[in-house]
Amino acid sequence: MQENLVIVESPAKAKTIEKFLGNDFKVMSSYGHIRDLKKKEISIDLDKLSPNYEIPDEKQKLVADLKAKAKKAKQVWLASDEDREGEAISWHLCEVLGLDESVTNRIVFHEITKPAILAAIEHPRHIDMNLVNAQQARRVLDRLVGFKLSPVLWRKVKPSLSAGRVQSVAVRLIVERERDIQAFHSESYFRVHALFTMSANGSEAEVKAELDTRFKTHEEALAFLEKCKDSTFEVSSVSKKPLKRVPAPPFTTSTLQQEAARKLGFSVSQTMMVAQRLYENGYITYMRTDSVNLSKLCLATSKEEVTNLYGKEYSQVRNFHTKTKGAQEAHEAIRPTDMSATTINGVAQEKRLYELIWKRTAASQMSDAKIEKTTVEISLSNASSKSRKDKSKYLFIANGEVITFDGFLKVYRESTDDEDNGNEEFSHVLPDIHEGDILQRKEISAIERFSQGPIRYTEASLVHKLEELGIGRPSTYAPTISTIQQREYVQKGDKKGEERTFTIDTLQGENMVTKTKKEIVGNEKGKLLPTDIGIVVNDFLMQNFPNIMDYHFTANIEEEFDSIAAGKSEWNSVIRGFYQHFEPEVENVINARSEHKAGERKVGVEPKTGRPVYAKIGRFGPVIQIGDADDNRKPEFAQIPSDKSMETITIEEALELFKLPRTVGLFEGIPVVIGKGKFGPYIMHDRKYVSLPKTEDPMKVTLETAISLINEKRQQDKERHLKTFEENPKMEILNGRYGPYIVYDDKNYRIPKTLHSKVKDLTYQECMDIVEKSKK
């Protein structure tokens, strides 16, 4: 029987550690927290501000199991993570399992390696109540903010909404970015590119250069090109300087999510799911971490591996230190558990993510890349002035880059979010070039470009920003992004680009040609866009709870938590200090009787009646309302379609929404109504629907057209049922858009093409065979 029970947070970790420890040790997992505030209620005594914990149902069996094993063991070792949450987990374990804190050992380690575990066992300590209290403060504060603010939104905006310290700030970032984009006015300018030729070693070589000045107007650009016609181009200086590039640190959760999005196209949650599988299979270290630290073991094996694969000169052992705000560094960086495995077994996604992690880790232990950068300045002098050389103030610059030693670039290059805006790099390999060389102009062109506004967030770039602000933790980045989409504050969507024309003037020989070209700009895919609800909720919270919405709120409160952890302040009084101010604010806002709903906007007036027209958030989302509630005539409502926004919808567009549904007349004594649903315009008659073809304008469709469409649809329906069976009413052969198919038990099955000509002759048994076959 085992005398020692070790409790860690993760079952995969438990399995690994059990191998390192002797037979006397049983290692179990708590699966994260075992106890929390009640799920359905605030669960905090609001006078004493003390938490009321419970063990959730799904944890009961686990807790009973842990309790039984702890009772049998002579010694219990609490080995949860070395951070605020981990310390609290250990404390809850003590409380729930009835352990005596004075004889229970608390151990910590930052890496899952045998020496680290054995060293930890040598140095047990006791639970640090200051750290536990810092966690309780964090937990209680988040619950107070979330469970006090959300009901305010239910009352003032819409039911089921939510607010919280992390999610509300995430939405704010997206809303403000969108406003920045709206406010941005793109200005055009002109870049001048030149292609020169020179003779080098007997053959002709090309030199690409760009003018050091960008012109504001087309006239200036043209005047410059004109001047180039009779200019001579002379190399006025050549300078070379060595540059070095250093590798990025190993992956944390946040950087892994960003790189997997850029390089592999993974969503944030997809990355975490794949990483989880890699972790469970023992291929990588823990995937929720904010640390860039690598174990000594990893440093040693990486050195060996890099030396073997690429040679000694490529190896450089490095230690990285985190600069991230609020990092708690309970784990290692995300790295392969075994660097000698350059690839693994698994599905394609797992292999690709693993290889990315392997490369990033290996590169972090490799030499700097050495680059020689050459800058060539080319001056223009105008031969037309007779007296002296008339030197232009402008210079053409050509940059050349030669990698003299690739170092870590051999395996890995970090990607950036910068969008390619047609600004191709003017860096290339230059020919052997010297001061005083005269260049021939082959082509000089002035291209109209446009200043670029702010870029919308992607899931990954939002994670990056949140981490920079110290908001959220590795375990919550992915869930936060899901939450703000589930609440419909934010939508992941595509923003269609707009067509833009630009001019390009090219000077070739004595010829100057001006062309106008078209391009699509601002086409964005998978970007985070705020919805009307997101905007209204954000503005409401910004107005009423600016301190919670402050980008520094988390960072400031974290300082207080640190002070609790250091034993310098008492957790309950920190929370009291916050709640004293927060609670009256909430009361004020919830009791404030306002004329209008949050986010309500008067769009205009209905010309016929003079009644006001409003855009607002209704019970089921954004709506247009005509008339006031206290008016004798009942107000009318229409949903705002998703392609229009509350902020920008015009009175004409708003009134347009009320023109449908419209009744065009009677057919068979029943009204024929034209409506518009989420699948486009339709005709409704006798509670049956007929789609309107795109060629028909729902505002102009006549009764005659509608009747003929209804009859057409009736005919189609008749022909739809090709065959039914007496044996079983659940089996039917129908005729669909793509030919005949079988419906059985509300599911569809395709009929092999060879049988299409004789579907009417198919027997029940033959149909059943087709169904059975496709089920396999």
Add this chain to the structure above:
DNA sequence: CAGTGAGCGAGCTTCCGCTTGACTT
């Protein structure tokens, strides 16, 4: 892949951070 679509208005909704599992599609 195979056809969709309005409306009643009861009772409920919600936070952040730790960690995986099992309704079978």
